[in-house]
């Protein structure tokens with residue numbers, strides 16, 4: 179199916195995208211960082227779910243979550259299809275930035291965020307034990323942050 183957004187054009191296999199992102203949604207990391215995302219994102223960013231749904235993307239099924247801070251999260255979703263025309267226009271889902279990125283043959287990524295979220299877990303965020311606190315993951319988050327923002331405001 180062809181989707182057109184502003185000056186962008188995509189070819190998307192909606193059914194396959196839905197199937198794969200829904201599979202991701204059944205296999206969540208349930209650390210407090212991730213749980214906080216799943217519990218708050220829909221309420222905190224109205225309109226996002228609807229736009230992702232047009233791609234077949236299940237909001238609850240990201241391939242990757244990057245909590246730069248406990249309440250500042252970037253999510254990456256894999257869409258089955260391809261980018262037919264790269265536009266200049268800024269794509270938004272509600273108030274959230276959507277950035278397409280080419281992936282391997284037959285799919286592309288949608289980077290979604292960063293999204294500010296309320297913190298609704300019992301445990302204080304600085305006490306949370308999460309895979310996102312592991313050195314390899316922190317390094318990956320720093321890399322992505324620098325790609326997106328340069329050296330400004332690096333998250334420690």
Ligand SMILES: [Zn+2]
Pocket residue numbers: 207208209210211212213308309310
């Ligand atoms: Zn997690």
